[in-house]
Amino acid sequence: MLALNNIEVVYDNAILVLRGVSLAAKAGQITALLGANGAGKTTTLKAISGLLHSERGEVTKGSVEFAGERLDRLPPHQVVERGIVQVFEGRRVFANLTVAENLTAGAHTRRDRGTVKDSIDRIFEMFPALAERHNQAAGYLSGGEQQMLVIGRALMSNPKMVLLDEPSLGLAPQLIEEIFAVIRRLKEERHLTVLLVEQNATLALTIADHGYVMENGRIVLEGPAAALQQNSDIKEFYLGLNEAGARKSYREVKHYRRRKRWLG
């Protein structure tokens, strides 16, 4: 369904970040993209969603194809119209909008405006915690609720495929389980295609069908999820390292972003 063919990505006309990445995500499957900090996972997702352009990045070689059409020259809103939506790492809700307004914004590209209300209700069924807070500014939700909201908001565009960037980041184990159960359900009940980026390989491989491991802008390992789970390299480098969630606090710092304002 989605195929990256040997793509190269350069930031600022100078920094080569992806050095020939090829991967395929099959329709109705969960494909995991694993790798350490800085491997190029997020860059790969942005190459698909078209958001590279807003960061002075460019696909300089290769192609991104989705349902037989090339995506790598399209602006982000056209990629969403084609049915692919990216969920950023770090739970980027619209902090000043209410929960319901966040969901409405997610439905922006839809032409069937009459059914948007029903879709919001369905998201609330999926995440009852959000229903209770539908009129609250999203910036005040807990981390778990924010993660639910950004996933729900992405679903509002009725996508065929979702690009999920580290949904487990900084969440308590029980919440992670809840989120992953939802991802699995979306695949099973709605046949949603998912490209799941994770550092937490153990977890990702439990729900994925297929997996890729990325290092330094290259794919270094690929295979069915079950096979990757048995692979000794993965066990050593990712499974062992991540079980304690030791990077959590460092990553929290990294993703703490401040929006600049003219006055304080």
Add this chain to the structure above:
Amino acid sequence: MLDLPWRFIAILLANGLLVGSMYALVALGFVLIYKATDAINFAQGEFVMFAGFLAAGATHLAGFPWWISALLAVLGMVVFAFGLERVVLRPLLGRPIIAVIMATLGLGFVLRGVATLAFGGGTQTIPLPVGDEPVLLGPLILPPIQLVGAGVSLAFLCGFGWFFLKSRIGVAMRAVADSQQVAMAMGINVRRYFALAWALAGVVSALGGVLWGAMLGVDNQLALVGLKVFPVMILGGLDSILGAVVGGLIVGVVESLSAGFLDPLVGGGTKDFIPYLLMIAVLMVRPEGIFGRRRIERV
């Protein structure tokens, strides 16, 4: 009861509120641009002046009736703001904010110069079909042009407020204001919303230009209305639309009271700087303004 001139105070207050809602209208143009694009339009006052010249020019040079002139001013300003965004401001996207500030500041002077060249240096009128007879309302004496100006301003502000809070496009505008990158990821065409913000600022400037122009006459001085935008904005909070309204009313009232009470004592001129004094005081105690959001820090 204190022995205060109550009737005089009531008249000053009413005047201040009427004029203040017209300030709020002009300030709305400024907030829209700031909220949606993070740019600060220092030429807001010149936009108003330029729109006034368009309306006056259409009336006197082309002989159109007032309502066609007003319509032309609105259309002209929309096209102008639209083109400005595309030609001048879009290439500055992502540059330091100072670049945009300087560009709009420069644009302000260009507009003044061009308007004088095109329409001459004299003061022109915009003859709206509004009488001169003051309206007597209880103890109040109200100039009809102010009543009309305030009515149009408040109607526009309410209509726009509803649109901004409730409509799909309004939600998208606020999403863009919240985070441009995330808005893009949700399929919102951010550039189109930048253009929309400028176009709306054009509409607001045109309404402001016609109303203020009809009240004060149209010449270079009309651009000074834009200077009031800064205290209005700081008082209300730079990124808040309700704040623009409240800030506008406060500045209107403060100005009116200082004109009524302080000016006679010192011989005039206080109404022009007292709002700025208030602005500086507010900046010291509450930098985000009365309605400006303290950033939501949890995230």
